[in-house]
Amino acid sequence: MIRVEDVRKRFPGAASATLDGVSFTLEKGGLAAILGPSGSGKSTLLRCIVGLERPDTGSIHLGGQAGLVFQSFELFPHLTVLGNCTLAQRLVAGRSRDEAEARARQLLEELGLGHRLEAWPEMLSGGQRQRVAIARALAMEPAVLLYDEPTSALDPSLRREVVETLRRVGALGMTQLVVTHDVQLARAAETVLVLDHGHLVEQGPPAQVLDAPRHEATRRLLAQAND
Numbered sequence: 440m441i442r443v444e445d446v447r448k449r450f451p452g453a454a455s456a457t458l459d460g461v462s463f464t465l466e467k468g469g470l471a472a473i474l475g476p477s478g479s480g481k482s483t484l485l486r487c488i489v490g491l492e493r494p495d496t497g498s499i500h501l502g503g504q505a506g507l508v509f510q511s512f513e514l515f516p517h518l519t520v521l522g523n524c525t526l527a528q529r530l531v532a533g534r535s536r537d538e539a540e541a542r543a544r545q546l547l548e549e550l551g552l553g554h555r556l557e558a559w560p561e562m563l564s565g566g567q568r569q570r571v572a573i574a575r576a577l578a579m580e581p582a583v584l585l586y587d588e589p590t591s592a593l594d595p596s597l598r599r600e601v602v603e604t605l606r607r608v609g610a611l612g613m614t615q616l617v618v619t620h621d622v623q624l625a626r627a628a629e630t631v632l633v634l635d636h637g638h639l640v641e642q643g644p645p646a647q648v649l650d651a652p653r654h655e656a657t658r659r660l661l662a663q664a665n666d
């Protein structure tokens with residue numbers, strides 16, 4: 440569950456607030472996509488939810504820690520798939536090697552990578568690398584999983600694979616929030632949120648927000664996506 444209440448954030452010296460009273464709730468197991476023009480505050484909102492940035496006012500409740508899947512995946516190149524998914528479990532969560540490996544194997548199998556446990560990151564496709572990054576984040580048992588532009592580092596043909604991965608992770612009961620420019624990816628979410636100049640200007644299912652947009656920022660995004 441993610442509950443964001445009236446979050447405001449203004450960077451020192453900035454002419455206006457980057458987040459200007461943002462509120463929304465995402466139920467446990469839900470998938471939400473945040474769309475918005477460049478500079479609308481999407482990354483700042485994500486960073487506030489992860490705890491990398493502190494809102495000036497307002498509150499954020501997750502019921503636990505957030506896991507962040509970076510756009511560039513940031514796998515450790517000198518560790519195998521299994522090594523990538525066990526390191527933080529052992530060093531940060533203090534789990535034994537056996538315990539960490541058992542958990543990593545199970546998650547990697549659930550994400551369709553059970554046959555790649557001993558592979559090096561450079562041997563994997565972009566979509567596989569992303570799934571390793573997701574398994575690594577899930578292994579730390581976050582309350583929610585956040586993605587920063589999950590399709591932008593991938594070939595457009597892999598978009599469907601990303602949607603499939605998000606579905607699999609959702610089936611595990613994980614609450615997921617995706618920041619994206621990709622309108623097709625947003626269609627796979629249950630809820631679409633549109634940010635404009637630090638305000639949440641639309642919020643609802645894709646059939647409402649993307650097929651019957653009420654705000655001109657959404658109409659511009661849809662027009663750009665169709666170009």
Ligand SMILES: Nc1ncnc2c1ncn2[C@@H]1O[C@H](COP(=O)(O)OP(=O)(O)OP(=O)(O)O)[C@@H](O)[C@H]1O
Nearest residue numbers: 450451453457475476477478479480481482483484
């Ligand atoms: N650390 C910072 N210090 C000062 N200003 C910042 C900082 N981080 C973000 N901003 C400003 O906040 C505004 C929103 O930035 P943000 O990166 O959140 O937008 P975004 O919607 O994620 O954009 P994009 O789609 O281009 O990634 C921008 O005007 C940016 O310059």
